[in-house]
Amino acid sequence: MTTLMPIRLHNNLLHPVREWLEGIEIHNRKLAHFLCKAIPAQCPFERDIQLFGRKLFHIPPMCKLNPLYEQVVSLRFRALCFLADQCGEDVTVYC
Incomplete structure (x- = not known):
């Protein structure tokens, strides 16, 4: 039970x-x-780490370790939707 305490506090x-x-x-x-x-x-x-054209290993996306990742991605999505829906802009430049 003590191992869950820091996670809950966080x-x-x-x-x-x-x-x-x-x-x-x-x-x-x-x-x-x-x-x-x-x-x-x-x-x-x-990233994929390559040497002489061969993939040595893959570094996974560490952004998901960010405890606010979902909220930040959602904020970006809302901004994209605003530009596309309300302003009528082409947002493909951001994709």
């Missing part, structure tokens, strides 16, 4: 930040563009 401390990120509404084109540029579409840490 989740409780981040709960207000999660709620804040989930509550952000996008109503500004500049903010939406900034979020789409600042939050990558794919994890930038995921």
Whole structure:
């Protein structure tokens, strides 16, 4: 039971930040563009390490270790939807 205590405490401390990120509404084109540029579409840490054209090993996407990953990805998605639906912009440049 003591091993679960740090996980629960960690989740409780981040709960207000999660709620804040989930509550952000996008109503500004500049903010939406900034979020789409600042939050990558794919994890930038995921890589295949190759030597002489042969794959030695794969580094998995470590972004999912981020406890706020789901909220940040959701924020980016909401920004993309705002640009596409409300502003009528082509968002393929961000995909």
